[in-house]
Amino acid sequence: MTAGLLLLPSAVFLLAFTYWPVVQVVIGSFAERGFRGATHWGFGNYARLFADPHFGQALWNNALYAAGTIVPSVGLALLFAVGLRDNTRLSAALRTLVALPLLIPLVAAAALFVFIFLPGGGLLDWYLAKLGVASHNWLGDPSLALGSIIAITVWKNTGYYMLFFLAGLAGVPQDVVDAAKIDGANAPQRFFHITLPLLGPTIGFVTVIALLNAITQVDHVIVMTQGGPSDATTLLLYYIYQQAHQNYDLGLASAATVVSVAMLAALSLVSLRTLERGIHHES
Numbered sequence: 001m002t003a004g005l006l007l008l009p010s011a012v013f014l015l016a017f018t019y020w021p022v023v024q025v026v027i028g029s030f031a032e033r034g035f036r037g038a039t040h041w042g043f044g045n046y047a048r049l050f051a052d053p054h055f056g057q058a059l060w061n062n063a064l065y066a067a068g069t070i071v072p073s074v075g076l077a078l079l080f081a082v083g084l085r086d087n088t089r090l091s092a093a094l095r096t097l098v099a100l101p102l103l104i105p106l107v108a109a110a111a112l113f114v115f116i117f118l119p120g121g122g123l124l125d126w127y128l129a130k131l132g133v134a135s136h137n138w139l140g141d142p143s144l145a146l147g148s149i150i151a152i153t154v155w156k157n158t159g160y161y162m163l164f165f166l167a168g169l170a171g172v173p174q175d176v177v178d179a180a181k182i183d184g185a186n187a188p189q190r191f192f193h194i195t196l197p198l199l200g201p202t203i204g205f206v207t208v209i210a211l212l213n214a215i216t217q218v219d220h221v222i223v224m225t226q227g228g229p230s231d232a233t234t235l236l237l238y239y240i241y242q243q244a245h246q247n248y249d250l251g252l253a254s255a256a257t258v259v260s261v262a263m264l265a266a267l268s269l270v271s272l273r274t275l276e277r278g279i280h281h282e283s
Contacts, residue, residue, distance in 0.1 A: 025258065026254075029045055029046070029251065029254035029255040029257070029258045032251050045252055046255050046259075048255075049252055049255045052252075054234065055256060057234060058234045061146060061233065062215065064146060065150060065214060065235060066211065066214035069150050069154055069157065069214055070210040070211065070214060072154050073153070073157045073158045073161060073210065076154070077161035077164075077206070078199075080094075080159075080162045081166045081169055082195070084162075095166070098158065100159065101155055101156045101158075102163075107223055109152060109156055110152065110220035113224065114224055117148055119137040119138065139225055140229055142229050142230050143232075145225055146233050148224075149221060153213075164205065164209075168199045172195055172199070177194060211268055211271065212268075215237065218237040218238050221234075221235055227242065236256065237260070240257055240260070
């Protein structure tokens with residue numbers, strides 16, 4: 001009885017602000033406004049969604065964005081964690097430097113990178129000019145804009161993921177590593193055959209977090225490109241934002257939300273299952 005009363009406030013907030021909005025979105029995805037405000041129920045919103053070329057472009061952009069952000073940011077985070085796990089003053093200073101972008105809000109970071117990517121007069125073009133490289137319109141060129149968005153995301157998230165890997169490395173038994181040293185295993189062998197398999201759960205957790213970020217981070221797109229040029233940086237969440245707040249098409253936005261969440265859940269489940277098999281195989 002006491003436990004139920006203590007959990008009641010949290011349950012009320014979860015129902016009101018998490019589960020009920022989810023139910024509303026699912027219901028709204030099947031409601032299509034017709035002539036004179038009449039509501040028709042069915043799969044019309046989903047049919048319009050999959051027939052919309054802008055949604056297909058957003059889906060492709062998000063796939064490229066996910067691949068371009070998850071692989072380098074998680075890889076760099078693991079590399080930094082392994083290289084900076086020793087408790088020395090230099091390592092502590094470098095860890096702070098790598099993790100510093102975590103403290104900067106994404107909107108502020110995006111505004112900063114707008115000036116860095118400014119064509120001709122930006123900081124990036126200024127340094128490239130010193131090397132004899134011509135200036136580029138980093139955010140206005142469709143072939144470069146998504147890469148620029150990816151760059152700021154990798155810069156922002158690498159330090160965040162590094163903290164998880166540092167915590168995971170702290171849980172690696174030192175006696176196992178010492179035994180491998182006595183047996184003659186070199187540093188790469190110890191890493192690939194001992195450290196990396198033991199970091200499997202951490203890698204799985206970080207991968208899922210990275211997938212969530214690849215789907216849910218959109219502030220920098222709104223600040224830097226507004227989905228342009230020519231839909232080159234329109235991600236799924238920005239597409240949903242456009243349909244809901246610019247086109248006022250709540251049915252299409254709800255359908256896109258349901259599809260995005262379903263894909264995210266499937267990808268997360270596949271990632272965890274794949275990593276779990278790898279862990280069991282290594283063990």
